[in-house]
Structure formats: structure tokens, C-alpha cells
Amino acid sequence: MKISITKKQYLGFASVVAMLILWQLLAMYFDSDVIVPSPGKTLITAIGLFNDPDFISVVGTTIIRGLAGFVISAFLGMLLGIIAGLSSGFNALLQPFLVTVRSVPVIALILLALIWFTPGSVPVFIALLTMFPFICTNVIDGIRSVDPDIIVMAKFYRISRSRIISEVYIPAIMPFIISGASSAMGIGWRAIIIGEVLSQPRYGIGTMMQAEQTFLNVDAVIAWTIIAVLISYCFEKVIRWSEHKIVTWRD
Amino acid sequence: MALKIDRLNKNYDEITLFRDFSISFTEGIITCILGPSGCGKTTLLNIIGGITRPGSGNMSGFEDKRMSYIFQDPRLLQWKTVRGNIEFVMNRNMTDRERHRESDRLIRLVELEGFAGYYPSQLSGGMRQRVSIARAFACHSDIILMDEPLKGLDIALKQNMIRSFTRIWKTDRRTVIFVSHDVEEAILLGEEIIVLSRPPVKIVAHENNNEPFESRRSGSAATERLKQILFSSLGQNG
Numbered sequence: 001m002k003i004s005i006t007k008k009q010y011l012g013f014a015s016v017v018a019m020l021i022l023w024q025l026l027a028m029y030f031d032s033d034v035i036v037p038s039p040g041k042t043l044i045t046a047i048g049l050f051n052d053p054d055f056i057s058v059v060g061t062t063i064i065r066g067l068a069g070f071v072i073s074a075f076l077g078m079l080l081g082i083i084a085g086l087s088s089g090f091n092a093l094l095q096p097f098l099v100t101v102r103s104v105p106v107i108a109l110i111l112l113a114l115i116w117f118t119p120g121s122v123p124v125f126i127a128l129l130t131m132f133p134f135i136c137t138n139v140i141d142g143i144r145s146v147d148p149d150i151i152v153m154a155k156f157y158r159i160s161r162s163r164i165i166s167e168v169y170i171p172a173i174m175p176f177i178i179s180g181a182s183s184a185m186g187i188g189w190r191a192i193i194i195g196e197v198l199s200q201p202r203y204g205i206g207t208m209m210q211a212e213q214t215f216l217n218v219d220a221v222i223a224w225t226i227i228a229v230l231i232s233y234c235f236e237k238v239i240r241w242s243e244h245k246i247v248t249w250r251d
Numbered sequence: 252m253a254l255k256i257d258r259l260n261k262n263y264d265e266i267t268l269f270r271d272f273s274i275s276f277t278e279g280i281i282t283c284i285l286g287p288s289g290c291g292k293t294t295l296l297n298i299i300g301g302i303t304r305p306g307s308g309n310m311s312g313f314e315d316k317r318m319s320y321i322f323q324d325p326r327l328l329q330w331k332t333v334r335g336n337i338e339f340v341m342n343r344n345m346t347d348r349e350r351h352r353e354s355d356r357l358i359r360l361v362e363l364e365g366f367a368g369y370y371p372s373q374l375s376g377g378m379r380q381r382v383s384i385a386r387a388f389a390c391h392s393d394i395i396l397m398d399e400p401l402k403g404l405d406i407a408l409k410q411n412m413i414r415s416f417t418r419i420w421k422t423d424r425r426t427v428i429f430v431s432h433d434v435e436e437a438i439l440l441g442e443e444i445i446v447l448s449r450p451p452v453k454i455v456a457h458e459n460n461n462e463p464f465e466s467r468r469s470g471s472a473a474t475e476r477l478k479q480i481l482f483s484s485l486g487q488n489g
Contacts (some may be wrong), residue, residue, distance in 0.1 A: 052466040152302060153326040157319070157340040157390055167339065171330035249370040 005024030036131030037219035054203065061203040062123075062229060065192050069127025070185065077135030078177065082169065084136070084144025094136075099133060102133045106191055110198050114125035123195030123204065130191040131184035175250070178243045189232045254278060254316075254394075254426070259308035261294065268294055269306075270451040276443075278312075281420070281427040283441030285434065285481060290449050292430035293323075293398050299428060300396050315405075319387035321397040321429075327371040327380040333358065333382050334367040340390040357385040360419040362411075377408040377480060381415050388419050397429035401436050410468075413439050417464045434481045439467050446484040456484035 018090075020039050027038040049055055063229050084091035109129055113122045146169060196206020205228050212220035254276040257414055261269045268291035276282050286292045286337055297303035297332065299310075319340075327336045337354045345353070358367055361381040371379050380400055387395050401409045417440070420427065432436050437444050438460060446456035460467075 118347065148323070149324070149326055149328075150328065153320070154339075155323065156300065158301065158317075159340070167331075168328065171328070174330075247330075 009084075034216050034218055035170070038221065042219045042222050042226070043221040045217075046226055047221070048225055049227065057203045058205060058208055059227065059231070061120075061201070062192060062196065062205045062228075065120075065123045065196075065204070066185075066189055066235075069124050069131055069188055069192065070181070072124075073128050073132035073184065074135055074177075074181065077132050077180070078139055081136045081139025082143060082165065082173075085140045085169075085173075091140065091183055098133045098136060101129055106130060106194060110195055113195070115191055119199040119201040122199035123192040123201070123206070126191045126195040127188045131188045134184040134187070135177065135180040135185070138176040138183075139173055142176030146172045161174060171249075175243070175247050179226060185235050185239065186232065189228065189235070190194045193228055254312040255310070255311040256299070257311070259298070260306040261291070261298065261308075262306060263291070267451045268389075269308075272452055274309075274445065274454065276426065276428055278426045279424055280442045281429070282443045283437040284428065284430045284435045284445050284447060285441075285448035285485065286430070286432060286452070287449055287485060288432050290447050291452055292432070292447065295430065295447075295452075296396050296398055296430050299394075316394050317390070317392040318394045318396055319390045319392040321380075321383050321387045321395065321400045323398045323400065323402055325371070325376075325383040327379055327382055327386075329371055331441075332368050332370055333363060333374070336371070336382055337385050337389045339467045341387055342391055353389065354385075357389055357419065359387045360388075360422065370436060376402060377411060380404070380412060384412070384416055384419065388423055388425075390407055394426045394428065397427065399431055399433075399436075400429070401431075401433070405439065409436065410439075413464075423436065430468065434478060434485065437481060438478060439464075444481060446481060458478060 023036070023039050027036045030036045033041065050057075080090075080094060084094045106126065110122065110126055113125045117125055150168060151164065154168055159167075192205040193204075193209070196204035198206075198208045200207055200210065207223050209221050209224045212218075212224065255273070256275070257273050259269045259272045259274075259376070260267075268306065274295075280301065284292050284295065294303055298305045299313065300320055331339060334351075334354050337357055338350045341350050341353065358364060361384055363378060363381060363385070366374065371382070374382070384400070387397075398420075401412055404412060429440065431440075442460050444456075444458045444460060445454055446458075447453070448455050458477055460474075460477060462471060467474055
């Protein structure tokens with residue numbers, strides 16, 4: 001078991017190296033910083049970004065938008081998901097809404113949000129609409145997966161409805177919520193940055209990318225992209241770590 | 252006051268399970284309902300427990316009785332430990348310490364000392380079923396219902412379970428009604444054994460088992476005679 005994990009890490013590392021080599025080869029082939037800057041130069045630019053006095057504000061604002069979108073969609077997703085999971089009538093009402101939200105192109109939502117909201121809140125709105133269906137759908141699936149025999153048992157022992165929800169349903173759906181959160185976050189960060197590129201709030205990674213792109217600073221665009229990827233990666237790690245902490249009962 | 256079901260009628264998928272069926276149970280003892288597979292034993296138990304509605308009929312003595320149920324499968328909460336599962340059904344008015352002390356006592360009685368912090372996924376099937384026995388006693392019920400809790404266990408595990416159950420029951424003699432299709436099991440655990448026929452269900456035998464728990468395995472003359480009676484009454488309808 002231990003060997004296979006090490007092997008996996010080794011292969012992952014090899015894959016990253018291969019991407020960097022390919023990137024370097026492309027940079028050498030095009031030989032133009034405006035088309036493909038070299039990985040080395042991009043790294044220097046990325047490190048330079050950290051020294052920018054606005055760096056914390058830019059990254060912090062994007063993260064706060066992501067978290068705000070996530071918290072609101074997690075709250076709404078759980079609330080509506082639990083109700084829909086327990087009541088097929090409510091589920092029938094909710095499904096068309098979920099399907100609509102999921103199938104509307106993100107760009108259409110952004111264009112509308114640009115008209116309706118202030119630039120700073122557009123990305124939050126977009127994040128909310130992209131993350132909410134994932135979490136909600138997973139919560140509904142989770143509630144549905146609860147063994148009805150367990151509920152018969154709990155009712156037989158006259159466990160109150162509120163305790164059945166908090167001690168039976170919620171722990172049972174935790175793995176579903178976490179996997180929903182993980183997919184939601186993955187999509188959510190991308191949606192936020194697209195939102196920022198188009199709505200141009202004062203601070204935001206998307207705002208910076210757009211600005212750098214205008215001046216053909218391709219290395220800076222890629223450097224910001226790497227930072228966005230790192231943020232997404234860190235949150236994925238946090239979610240996996242919390243899964244480990246919360247879902248202790250699985251073997 | 253006896254526990255009575257009078258003129259019960261119940262159909263299930265076009266089959267008449269019970270037609271004007273009456274049965275009564277003595278309180279404070281273990282009664283076994285013995286019958287062939289598919290005779291509606293579990294349905295009868297679920298009607299007693301209020302899980303299934305009877306078609307018609309009167310039930311008396313069951314009003315405001317609290318009940319525990321040891322299901323055929325343990326039905327434990329995977330995310331709660333052994334202790335958590337047992338304390339799940341305890342009275343909300345108890346303090347945490349009282350609950351803890353009570354669950355300790357029950358865990359000892361079902362021989363699961365040292366496993367209080369284990370999750371069901373870390374236990375064997377027999378251990379999980381013992382947790383569900385402890386849980387049934389953790390709830391302050393008047394009646395315990397059991398649906399073939401020994402089904403599918405090997406001989407050693409069956410005896411182990413019976414030992415756990417009788418040991419805990421002797422400290423707390425509640426009315427127990429359990430269903431089984433296994434004569435051995437009925438004799439090992441039941442004090443009164445009621446044999447049912449195939450549907451529409453009738454009572455074909457009603458026997459007392461006066462042998463103490465400890466000597467039921469040894470096969471005394473009385474036990475052998477009882478076994479004969481039970482087998483032949485089952486056979487008539489089997």
C-alpha cells in the first residue's frame with residue numbers, strides 16, 4: 001500500500017516535469033515572450049507579484065468572493081437539499097430550477113449579472129449560481145441514500161424529528177456534501193475569475209489578468225493563472241483534509 | 252393485564268395472512284412465536300410494534316407501552332460509536348454521566364468491553380448484533396420485540412448471542428416477544444413457545460418451557476419432549 005502511494009507521487013511529479021519541459025520547448029520554439037514566455041521568466045514574474053503592495057488585496061478579495069459564494073451556496077444547498085430530499089413534492093418544484101441553473105451558460109449569467117449587480121458582487125453571484133446546484137443535488141442524493149430501515153429504527157425508538165435530522169440525516173449526507181463541495185469549488189474558482197475579468201472590480205485576480213493581457217504581458221497572465229491554480233489546489237486540500245476529520249467512521 | 256390481540260385481519264399482496272386471529276402474551280417473560288418461513292411472523296411483530304397497520308382487529312394492553320426492537324439486521328448508525336449507538340435511544344432527561352454509566356453497564360453485559368469507541372464498520376456481525384441488543388435494553392421500554400436476530404449466525408455465535416441476551420435480560424426482566432423459524436432457537440430462548448401455521452395463520456401449539464436457560468442445551472428428557480412437540484406441530488403445516 002505504502003509503495004503504491006509513493007509510486008503515485010512519483011508519477012505525479014514526473015507529469016509536472018513533463019508539462020514544464022513541454023512549456024520550455026514551446027517557449028524556445030516561438031522564441032517570443034509575447035506569445036509563450038519561458039517557465040523561468042514566468043516564475044520570476046510570479047515571485048515579483050508577491051512584492052506588489054496590492055497583492056494581498058487582490059488575492060484576498062478573490063478568496064473572500066469564493067468563500068462568500070461557497071458559504072451562501074452551501075447553506076442554501078443544504079437547506080433546500082434536505083427539504084427536497086425529505087419531500088418529493090418540494091423536490092418536484094426544485095428540480096426544474098436546478099436543471100435551468102445548471103444548463104444556462106455561465107457567460108449568459110455573467111452578462112445578466114453585469115446589468116443587475118455592482119462589479120464586486122458579480123463574481124459572488126456567479127460563484128453562488130455555479131456552486132449551489134452541485135451542493136444541492138449532492139445533498140438530495142445523500143438524503144435519498146439513507147437506509148429507510150435506519151429511519152424505521154429511529155422512529156421506533158421515538159427519536160424526535162430534529163434529532164433524526166441532526167444525528168441521522170446530516171452525518172449520513174456529510175460525505176455527499178464534501179464531494180459536492182469539492183466539485184463546486186473546482187468549478188466555482190473558474191467562474192469567479194471569469195466574473196472578475198468581465199466585471200472588472202477594483203481588486204481581483206481576474207481584474208489583474210485582464211489588465212496584464214491588455215498590455216500583452218503574457219508572463220504576468222500566466223503567473224496570475226498559476227496563483228489561481230494554487231488557490232484552487234489549496235482549497236481542494238482543505239476539503240480533503242476536513243473530509244478526513246469529519247468522516248472518521250468510514251474504514 | 253395481559254397483552255392481547257383479538258380478531259386480527261390482515262392481507263398482504265392478495266394473501267390472507269390473518270383471518271380472525273387472536274393471540275395473547277404473558278408479561279415479564281420471553282415468548283417465542285415459532286412458525287415456518289413466510290407465515291407472517293414478522294408482519295405480526297410489526298403490527299404489535301405499530302410499524303405495520305393491521306387490517307382490522309383489537310389490541311389491548313399495548314397502549315402506552317414503550318417498545319424496543321431488535322431487528323434482523325443490527326441497524327446501527329455507521330457514524331456513531333458503539334457507545335453512541337447505545338446512548339442514541341436513551342432518555343433525554345438523563346445526564347451525560349448517567350447515560351455514560353448505563354452504557355458502560357450494558358456494554359459489559361454484552362461482552363464488548365474495550366469496544367465502546369469502535370465504529371460499526373470495525374466490528375464483526377455478531378458484535379454489531381450485540382450492540383443492537385444493548386441498545387434495546389438502553390431504551391426504557393416495557394416490551395422488547397425481536398425478529399430472528401440469530402438468523403444466519405453460526406452455532407457458536409448463536410450461543411454467544413443467547414448468552415449475552417439472557418444475561419442482560421436477567422438483570423432487567425422485560426416482556427420479550429420474538430419470532431423464529433428455528434426450533435433450537437425457540438427452545439434456547441423462549442419460556443412460552445407459540446407455534447403458528449402457514450397463512451391464514453392459526454395457533455397450532457402453545458407450550459411452556461420450564462427448563463432454566465443454563466440446562467436447555469444439555470437436552471434433558473423434558474427438553475427433548477418439547478422439541479418433539481414443536482417439530483411435529485411445525486411439520487403438520489410445514
